[in-house]
Amino acid sequence: MSDALIESLIAAVQGRPDDLPLRLHLAELLVAAGRGAEAIEHAAQVLSREPGNATARTLMTSALAGPAAAPPSAASLPAPDAVAPSTPASAETPAAEPPASERSAAEPPASGAPAGVDWAAMEQQFGDVVPPRFARSGDEPEPVTGHGDRAFDVERSTVTLADVGGMAEVKKRLEVSFLGPLRNPKLRSLFGKSLRGGLLLYGPPGCGKTFLARAVAGEMGAAFISLSITDVLQMWVGSSECNLHDLFESARGHAPCVLFLDEIDALGHKRSQLHSSAMRTVVNQLLTELDGVQGGNEGVFVLAATNAPWDVDAALRRPGRLDRTVLVLPPDGPARAAIIEFHLRDRPVAGVDLAAVAAATENFSGADLAHLCETAAEFAMRDAIATGEIRMINQADMLAAAAEIRPSTDAWFTTARNVAMFANQSGEYDDLAAYLKKRKSR
Known part of the structure; x- marks a missing residue:
């Protein structure tokens, strides 16, 4: 050739x-x-x-x-779509099969693979020659093999309680229940104080419950694992419980660790209101993990957050589990001023009176205040586009934004008021009732 x-x-x-x-x-x-x-x-x-x-x-x-x-x-190979020519009925005798000695060595046997071919060796020999039919795009996650520790769930928080504006009562409760004993191991041993525990943070949305949990982890130099319903629930029977156990095992392996259960009302909803037996099983598994039956929870501090504590299963809130409940309220005046200053730090600002803006934003959550600063920046940018002259964000922009935005906490307090008035027989919402009474008297 x-x-x-x-x-x-x-x-x-x-x-x-x-x-x-x-x-x-x-x-x-x-x-x-x-x-x-x-x-x-x-x-x-x-x-x-x-x-x-x-x-x-x-x-x-x-x-x-x-x-x-x-x-x-x-040229002699049959085409895939070739059709055999028709023959007379008298010539319907099958063609004689050639002897085995005359068959081409290339003809595959009945099994579809040539005899004596080592396919594994061929794969290794020609792996860089034959291109694959399908290739990874490069941005696909690696397949998960087993339940082991999922590193993406474990992080180190750089936020501390000093970065949290206000919340003096919440900080005091955290100091007594966990941070103080952690810093003083001798006193902890003397008084027999355990490092395990749980705290339920509740309040209107956007008031910093998640940020506070990260600050606790940063304050103690501990690992931080955030767990949400999407990390746990799966369609396969038993998989959700296994995921929940894996996450708690990861927290135990990284002790001291803060395990944050966000939207706990979705994961630990009242079992009496659940129509799904699978979800009831998940709640039971969560109770078991909080008790530390299968593994000690020493050094694991569980922080849970919810906007609807009245929907959380009562068994989750008994002593030994989430045994402390803290109301996280909208920021007070000094805290609002600090939050506004934080969100304006990288924007062109001139002549903004933080105290006056804070006074005009009563009942605003932290998320509302971030939206306030964003809206004020839009006002200044709109004028710059219209006039062709760039100007700074001023007090008028901030007050105009405050007048336009309604506090997102109002709807929550409407629901909470009914709970405090008609479903507080056990006294667990006394702090909420006291705040609502104080708020009404203003």
Whole structure:
């Protein structure tokens, strides 16, 4: 076989990579010339586009079988769609099968694979020659093999309680229940204070419950794991409970650790109101993990947050589990001023009276105040676009934004007022009732 002809065909294929008949012809010549490794690549390219191409399959088999196998001519190979010519009824005798000694070595046996071919060895030998039919896009996550520690769930918080504006009562409760004993191991041992415990933070949305949990983890230099309902629930029976156990095991393995259960009312809803037996089982598993029955919870401090504590199962709030409840209220005046200053730190500001703006934003949550600063910046930018002159964000922008935005906490307090008035027989919402009474008297 002329090498010059083969080289010419290789150049032609490079110029016309989608010409499949040309590739097949080149592969046939390469097999006949004993250059099976090169033929494999071209046959594979054809099969990647036409998996059922009989010619390409035969050439691939011949190339893999080695130089001893003489491939049939591509011209003599039957086309995939070829139809046998009709014969008279008198000539319906089957063609005689050739003896086994005369069969082509390239002809596959009945099993569909040539005898004596080590496919594993071929994969290793030609793995860099034959392109895969499908390739990873590069941004797909690696498959999860087992339940072990999921590193993306564990982080180190750089926020401390000093970064939290206001919340003096919440900080005091945290100091007594966990942070103080952690800093004083001798006193902890003397008084027999355990480092395990749980605290339920509740209040209107956007008031910093998640931020506070991160601050606790940063204050104690502990690991921080945030758990939400999407981390736990799966459609398969038993998988949700397994996920919950894995996350608690991860927290125990990283002790001291703050495990934050966000939206605990979704994960630990009252079982009497659940119509799904699977969800009731998840709540039972959560109770078991909080008790530390399968593994000690020493060094694991559980912080849970909810906007609807009245929907949380009562068993979760008994002593030994989430045994302390703290109301996280909208920020007071000094805290609002600090939050506004924080959100204006990277914006062009001139002549803004923080105390006056804080006074105009009564009952605003932290999220409302962030939206306030964003709206004031929009006002200044709108004027800059209209006049063509850039100006700073001023007091008028801040007050106009405060007049336009309504506190998002109002709807929550409407619901909470009914709970404090008619569902507080146990006294667990006394702090909420006291705040509502104080708020009404203003």
